[in-house]
Amino acid sequence: MTALLDEIGFEDVKASFDAFWRREAPDGPLVAVLCPREDAVPWDFPVPDTLEGRWTDAAYQVNRARWQTQNTVYLGAALPIYVPNIGPDSFTAYLGGELAFLDDDTSWVRPFVDDLADFTPVFERDNPWWRRMCDLIEASSEAAEGHFLVGIPDLHGGGDALAAARHPDRLALDLYDRPDEVRRLMPALTDIYKQVFEEYVRRTSRAQVGTTTWLPAYSRGRFTALQNDFSGLISPSMFAEFFLPEIRELAGYLDNSLYHLDGPSALGNLPLLLEVAELDGIQWVPGAGARPMSAWVDVCRQVLEAGKCLQIGVASTEVEHMLARLPHEGLFITTYCGSEAEGRGLLRRIRPGG
Amino acid sequence: MADLAAIAEALIRGDRDTVGALVQQALDEGVDAEALLNESLVAGMDVVGRKFKNNEFYVPEVLIAARAMNAGMELLEPVLAETGARPAGTVVIGTVKGDLHDIGKNLVGMMLKGGGFKVVDAGIDVAPEKFVELAQESGANLIGLSALLTTTMTQMGNVVEAVKEAGLATKIMIGGAPITQDYADEIGADGYAPDAASAVDLARRLMG
Ligand code: B12
Numbered sequence: 001m002t003a004l005l006d007e008i009g010f011e012d013v014k015a016s017f018d019a020f021w022r023r024e025a026p027d028g029p030l031v032a033v034l035c036p037r038e039d040a041v042p043w044d045f046p047v048p049d050t051l052e053g054r055w056t057d058a059a060y061q062v063n064r065a066r067w068q069t070q071n072t073v074y075l076g077a078a079l080p081i082y083v084p085n086i087g088p089d090s091f092t093a094y095l096g097g098e099l100a101f102l103d104d105d106t107s108w109v110r111p112f113v114d115d116l117a118d119f120t121p122v123f124e125r126d127n128p129w130w131r132r133m134c135d136l137i138e139a140s141s142e143a144a145e146g147h148f149l150v151g152i153p154d155l156h157g158g159g160d161a162l163a164a165a166r167h168p169d170r171l172a173l174d175l176y177d178r179p180d181e182v183r184r185l186m187p188a189l190t191d192i193y194k195q196v197f198e199e200y201v202r203r204t205s206r207a208q209v210g211t212t213t214w215l216p217a218y219s220r221g222r223f224t225a226l227q228n229d230f231s232g233l234i235s236p237s238m239f240a241e242f243f244l245p246e247i248r249e250l251a252g253y254l255d256n257s258l259y260h261l262d263g264p265s266a267l268g269n270l271p272l273l274l275e276v277a278e279l280d281g282i283q284w285v286p287g288a289g290a291r292p293m294s295a296w297v298d299v300c301r302q303v304l305e306a307g308k309c310l311q312i313g314v315a316s317t318e319v320e321h322m323l324a325r326l327p328h329e330g331l332f333i334t335t336y337c338g339s340e341a342e343g344r345g346l347l348r349r350i351r352p353g354g
Numbered sequence: 355m356a357d358l359a360a361i362a363e364a365l366i367r368g369d370r371d372t373v374g375a376l377v378q379q380a381l382d383e384g385v386d387a388e389a390l391l392n393e394s395l396v397a398g399m400d401v402v403g404r405k406f407k408n409n410e411f412y413v414p415e416v417l418i419a420a421r422a423m424n425a426g427m428e429l430l431e432p433v434l435a436e437t438g439a440r441p442a443g444t445v446v447i448g449t450v451k452g453d454l455h456d457i458g459k460n461l462v463g464m465m466l467k468g469g470g471f472k473v474v475d476a477g478i479d480v481a482p483e484k485f486v487e488l489a490q491e492s493g494a495n496l497i498g499l500s501a502l503l504t505t506t507m508t509q510m511g512n513v514v515e516a517v518k519e520a521g522l523a524t525k526i527m528i529g530g531a532p533i534t535q536d537y538a539d540e541i542g543a544d545g546y547a548p549d550a551a552s553a554v555d556l557a558r559r560l561m562g
Pocket residue numbers: 087088102105106107108167168229230232233262263264265266285286287288289413452453454455456457458459461462497498499500501502503504505527528529530531532546547548549550551553
């Protein structure tokens with residue numbers, strides 16, 4: 001059996017992403033299409049009976065990763081990626097938070113910092129949640145074998161980690177009551193972010209050269225998605241004062257970076273982000289219940305015209321509409337089609353030569 | 355002479371010490387507690403709500419204003435209770451089952467308090483039966499439901515059903531980023547508001 005990554009032409013996809021990071025599109029627009037495979041393999045593996053088991057059992061997670069890649073058709077720039085995941089608050093859990101699992105899709109850390117002044121974040125390698133994450137990365141990297149890539153786990157550091165540790169409402173008050181403490185903590189958290197990222201890269205590098213993450217772009221160097229969802233709740237001036245320095249620092253530290261901009265309430269921060277020279281680009285997510293991507297052409301243009309990369313998830317029915325209205329250099333669209341035939345048809349229409 | 359506008363201004367700035375001091379001074383001077391509530395605290399929170407809606411204020415500014423309001427309310431409440439003044443209504447507010455998002459819910463709760471309502475906070479991940487129980491216990495006029503996930507907004511219909519089944523006359527208003535008026539109509543909720551300031555207007559309207 002040919003390894004899946006060879007089958008889908010990973011080398012070509014790598015070259016397409018090289019061009020993407022250079023804000024070029026020599027072979028036409030960069031579009032990743034996922035579709036369900038028609039001859040789907042039925043699920044035939046044991047399922048742990050506890051919720052925590054389903055999140056953390058490495059054998060089960062590996063089976064799921066294999067099963068998912070087997071049942072998906074990857075077209076265009078789409079890559080088979082498994083991202084080890086115990087939830088977005090995992091970073092905060094490494095600092096001493098207790099992860100709670102609410103259902104199969106949701107985990108969170110209960111706020112545990114009563115007073116910012118008493119909080120000194122330390123990344124302990126023997127933290128139980130860190131150990132569990134390492135087990136997931138190890139097992140999946142071993143199983144990957146050219147069949148799928150292992151992505152950098154979702155990393156909610158900095159402001160999002162503080163918001164999780166404190167509760168967002170309390171952190172919002174801290175910005176007025178204890179600005180000095182927030183200023184003290186942010187560089188410490190940035191430093192831990194780098195340590196955690198370093199470990200992630202080292203451990204996933206067993207599976208592949210280069211990096212990818214839940215945001216399914218690929219870089220031959222060190223890439224991940226940066227974010228600060230908490231900043232959607234605060235004014236651009238507070239964002240600039242407390243949290244933008246971390247984004248700039250991390251964007252400079254990574255070879256490639258895309259900032260996950262979540263929801264209309266975060267749009268006020270976009271001009272500031274576009275001025276961060278170190279940052280490659282933006283992932284724009286309109287947010288829950290928001291209008292479809294076609295309603296956000298202006299925002300998309302603003303990003304691309306500032307010379308930044310843009311990643312957007314678009315309904316398959318809107319891909320052509322968006323491509324007709326946006327420059328293709330630095331643009332990366334992900335979409336989902338109901339069948340392989342539909343997916344191939346879409347790609348033929350948008351990349352007639354390819 | 356008590357300056358009610360100055361109290362509202364201090365509230366808008368989030369200056370709780372000044373609000374506390376000025377409210378106390380006004381009470382000492384014998385200003386009518388209900389007038390004080392409406393013309394200083396409620397009026398101030400109205401401005402805060404509007405500024406939030408217009409992106410002049412963000413969550414931290416609303417929270418420090420609400421905290422300043424509470425400093426005034428603490429002084430006013432015993433006096434209001436003594437004079438028999440009644441709140442504008444009682445609202446049980448919570449985030450539906452399976453949903454942990456509470457920033458929006460908390461803001462709506464604070465604005466309702468600022469609007470003179472008594473607010474019973476049911477918290478997050480609240481089951482339909484719990485809403486019914488709290489509404490019965492508190493004799494609530496309204497239940498406010500918040501959901502931020504498309505997967506949990508369906509829980510709102512279950513609360514509407516549970517309230518009906520329990521035979522309560524409590525009205526239900528809903529909100530949260532994925533919610534629309536159409537959705538409220540579909541599940542038979544009594545009202546929808548897109549933001550915290552409009553939530554207060556809606557609550558007043560539903561009180562009739
Ligand atoms: C902060 C946040 C979190 C925090 C919540 C912290 C907390 N204590 O609340 C944390 C990190 C815990 C979190 C977790 C998750 N989140 Co979240 N989160 C957000 C975020 C960034 C902001 C939400 C927010 O607070 N907005 C600000 C407040 C002020 O706005 P609001 O809630 O809409 O409230 C206003 C109005 O809607 C209205 N309103 C609200 N309630 C009510 C009630 C009534 C009665 C009325 C009248 C009006 C009203 O008034 C409010 C004030 O004006 C959004 C993204 C976004 N930008 O919207 C995602 C978002 C809501 N989350 C999302 C997801 C997927 C999740 C997780 C599943 C992630 C995961 N895999 O773990 C979990 C789910 C946890 C759970 N089961 O609830 C998705 C939802 C997607 C969808 N379509 O369903 C979003 C949209 C992100 C995204 N783009 O994908 N999240």
